[in-house]
Amino acid sequence: xxxxxxxxxxxxxxxxxxxxxxxxxxxxxxxxxxxxxxxxxxxxxxxxxxxxxxxxxxxxxxxxxxxxxxxxxxxxxxxxxxxxxxxxxxxxxxxxxxxxxxxxxxxxxxxxxxxxxxxxxxxxxxxxxxxxxxxxxxxxxxxxxxxxxxxxx
Amino acid sequence: xxxxxxxxxxxxxxxxxxxxxxxxxxxxxxxxxxxxxxxxxxxxxxxxxxxxxxxxxxxxxxxxxxxxxxxxxxxxxxxxxxxxxxxxxxxxxxxxxxxxxxxxxxxxxxxxxxxxxxxxxxxxxxxxxxxxxxxxxxxxxxxxxxxxxxxxxxxxxxxxxxxxxxxxxxxxxxxxxxxxxxxxxxxxxxxxxxxxxxxxxxxxxxxxxxxxxxxxxxxxxxxxxxxxxxxxxxxxxxxxxxxxxxxxxxxxxxxxxxxxxxxxxxxxxxxxxxxxxxxxxxxxxxxxxxxxxxxxxxxxxxxxxxxxxxxxxxxxxxxxxxxxxxxxxxxxxxxxxxxxxxxxxxxxxxxxxxxxxxxxxxxxxxxxxxxxxxxxxxxxxxxxxxxxxxxxxxxxxxxxxxxxxxxxxxxxxxxxxxxxxxxxx
Ligand SMILES: Cc1cc2nc3c(=O)[nH]c(=O)nc-3n(C[C@H](O)[C@H](O)[C@H](O)COP(=O)(O)O)c2cc1C
Ligand code: SF4
Ligand code: FES
Numbered sequence: 001x002x003x004x005x006x007x008x009x010x011x012x013x014x015x016x017x018x019x020x021x022x023x024x025x026x027x028x029x030x031x032x033x034x035x036x037x038x039x040x041x042x043x044x045x046x047x048x049x050x051x052x053x054x055x056x057x058x059x060x061x062x063x064x065x066x067x068x069x070x071x072x073x074x075x076x077x078x079x080x081x082x083x084x085x086x087x088x089x090x091x092x093x094x095x096x097x098x099x100x101x102x103x104x105x106x107x108x109x110x111x112x113x114x115x116x117x118x119x120x121x122x123x124x125x126x127x128x129x130x131x132x133x134x135x136x137x138x139x140x141x142x143x144x145x146x147x148x149x150x151x152x153x
Numbered sequence: 154x155x156x157x158x159x160x161x162x163x164x165x166x167x168x169x170x171x172x173x174x175x176x177x178x179x180x181x182x183x184x185x186x187x188x189x190x191x192x193x194x195x196x197x198x199x200x201x202x203x204x205x206x207x208x209x210x211x212x213x214x215x216x217x218x219x220x221x222x223x224x225x226x227x228x229x230x231x232x233x234x235x236x237x238x239x240x241x242x243x244x245x246x247x248x249x250x251x252x253x254x255x256x257x258x259x260x261x262x263x264x265x266x267x268x269x270x271x272x273x274x275x276x277x278x279x280x281x282x283x284x285x286x287x288x289x290x291x292x293x294x295x296x297x298x299x300x301x302x303x304x305x306x307x308x309x310x311x312x313x314x315x316x317x318x319x320x321x322x323x324x325x326x327x328x329x330x331x332x333x334x335x336x337x338x339x340x341x342x343x344x345x346x347x348x349x350x351x352x353x354x355x356x357x358x359x360x361x362x363x364x365x366x367x368x369x370x371x372x373x374x375x376x377x378x379x380x381x382x383x384x385x386x387x388x389x390x391x392x393x394x395x396x397x398x399x400x401x402x403x404x405x406x407x408x409x410x411x412x413x414x415x416x417x418x419x420x421x422x423x424x425x426x427x428x429x430x431x432x433x434x435x436x437x438x439x440x441x442x443x444x445x446x447x448x449x450x451x452x453x454x455x456x457x458x459x460x461x462x463x464x465x466x467x468x469x470x471x472x473x474x475x476x477x478x479x480x481x482x483x484x485x486x487x488x489x490x491x492x493x494x495x496x497x498x499x500x501x502x503x504x505x506x507x508x509x510x511x512x513x514x515x516x517x518x519x520x521x522x523x524x525x526x527x528x529x530x531x532x533x534x535x536x537x538x539x540x541x542x543x544x545x546x547x548x549x550x551x552x553x554x555x556x557x558x559x560x561x562x563x564x565x566x567x568x569x570x571x572x573x574x575x576x577x578x
Contacts, residue, residue: 018356020338024321062340064322065280077281081242082441083399085487086479119324119491120242120441121281124399124471125406134283 001044005029009048019049023059027066036067064118071114072107074152077131081120084127092128093117095142099149112152155385156393156409157373158366162253168288171295174256180301182372186264187309190375193223195268199371201379203391207246208236208327208364209440209468210545211390211457220351221269221359232360233271234336235262235368237278237285238320238327241440242491243473246395246407247365251278251285254369255292259315261368263302264375266313269351269361274315277332280322289317324495328544329362330354331497342497343544366395387413388456396455398424400474401431407471413454420451420474432477435560439468441488442549444556445475466552480576481561482568485554486514492550503547506537510554517565520573527565530558 009026016022026049030041037060046053060066078093100108100115107114123129126138130145137148161169161177174180186195200215221231235258239247251258266274278286293315296302304312323341325331330344333355344350354360370392374382382391390412396419397407403425410419416438420426427433433448438455444465446453453463460467475484493507510533513526534555537547558565567575 018337021336023338028321059338059340062321062323066321080487081491082437082484082487083243083473086400086473086475086484118281119240119495120244122239122245122248122279124243124245124473125397127399131281136281136284 001030001041002033005033006044006048009045013049019051023049023051023056027056027060031066034070036070070107072111074112074133075114075116076149077116077118077121079119079121079123079127079129080117081124083120083124084129087127089128092130092140092142092145096130096145099142099146113149154411157377157385158250158257158369158393158395159253159409161257166249166253168253168255168292169257171256171292171299174254178376179256179372180260180299182376183260183263183301184307186267186375187306187311192268192270195264195375198379199268199374202374202382203379203386203389204367204370204374204382205390205457206364207366207370207394207469209241209442209466211467214363214367217351217363218265218269218361220349221361222352223270230273230356230358231269231271232355232358233262233266233269233274234329234332234355234360234362235274235276236327236329236332236362236364237276237282238332239279239282239365240324240327241442241469241471242488243397243399243437244440244469244471245397245399246469246471248282248285249395249407250365250369251282252288255285255288256296257369257372258365259289259292259296260301261371262315263296263306263313264371265361265363265368266315267311269359271361272313274313275336276315276317277326277336278317278319280320286317286319293317323497324491325497325544325546328546331544332362333360340497342499345543385411386456387411388454389458390456394455394470396423397469397471398474399471401428401476401479402426402474403428413456413459416446416453416455416472417451419455419472424474427474427476433474434477434479435475435481437473437475437553438465439470439472441473441491442545442552443468444552445560447560464556478576480518480574481557481564482514483518483574483576485557485561486511486518488553489514489550492546496546497544500542500547502537503542503550506533507547507550509533510550517568518574520568520571522565522569522572524569526569527558530554534558 012022026045043053046056121129123138128140129138196218204214205211326335326341331341335341393409394412399405408423435445457467490511493511496503498504534551537551539548
């Protein structure tokens, strides 16, 4: 981890009622730097917070948005829940996999996109829906998806 | 028709700035609460309004607040948390409330915190709600600037720190006690009751957790009174409700309507009815964890009691419509697969049972269903029912399954007999 990241974690620790509660912020900081959280980062966070690596990893592996494997420059989250499914979500997921040439959990060989499924995005009135990084897109069809993905480099 | 929650929203859904919000009477309720009312009086008004929780369970809000111990020691820490983790499949109402009128929600948070005497409050927000986050952060800065939150609010002796916590993401985080585990930096596993969370919650301190929509109603109740709030509704429960409709209807969306509005009217008049050539077969009235209601049984008021009488639950009141060309077994598989993946793993019946159910349904869809699978599914609806698990995730997962087995028996049988999904070409 970067010196700066370590310093920020130590500062957070001083202002928080329990080491555990800092754990997520520490993981988030570690992730921000690399895009994912490596085994080494887990060990370093554990040491800083006086927790065991197992405790830190137990928390890290529970949640959707701590990545324990490297991801591409952009992460695509495609909704696989019910309302999107009714209006063609499955076709959309198949199209994305096909178009990018990867399965869920994989990254394109140019390290541009990682494709992941996500639960209902709260955009059920404009499904099928997906997010690319921080941006939400709805009413998707194959053509629209192609256009959207072209905007990312 | 009055629509207190949404009538000030702009049609493009751009958020109201602090100035615009104040112009339509914003923060007057907070002023009234902290300068003219005691916390008990606020709670009393909310109790009298018959406001019931909009997060899915419908618990009376005033009753929850009154169960937070009012100790003599004013300094004793209490927490208030807004459940802004909206992730119930088919539900998209809190997003609208936070994005289009962030100040209304923040004012509600501050008044609710005052009512339960919390000195610290958290908005537990879904990671994916980036636009809501941006708008809430801006609104919160404005509210701090104007001393609507922070030390000695509006010159009173009430002080509040309000934080936005971004969830790392899992459906179970929306369950009130799991949310507390998540805030404490642990795996989001529920906490078994008793004691109630309002007695011992976050870091062992009294904690009240309420849904975003519930909280947004609070300023209006304080400003205009319990009687007015009750008069908005067509039934016993007070207020309006944000109803949503998704599925193959002409105009999917959400609308604020009186609590108790007729279900068929919402689908036909507001959502525009079905796409041409499709028939409505059934609905799930309140998000993924509620039971199906059949299409010929929709002339019912959308309120807690009526929907329960009809055999389901109001839940989040966001309606998912099943048409006559969509496979009900496939839809049920989609739901159960979701629940299986979201189980936190604490109780064995949920951890082991849900993946089994999802696998059986998947096999049926792939043409590998067996006669005896029907009994297996049936037995799960009993073994994962209320009382056998620590939280409501597993029983909630069984609600749509139970009713699907009853209503769509022929479709299940056809999958098994024909060894394929008859809906797939
Ligand atoms: C698995 C599970 C997930 C839940 N998710 C949410 C949620 O995302 N948002 C919410 O407001 N309530 C959710 N709830 C309900 C909460 O536990 C709780 O009842 C509610 O937030 C209380 O607020 P209310 O009384 O204002 O409705 C969930 C419950 C369960 C069992
Ligand atoms: S019912 Fe499922 S989600 Fe709820 S506590 Fe048990 S294992 Fe966890
Ligand atoms: S089901 Fe896809 S956004 Fe809700």
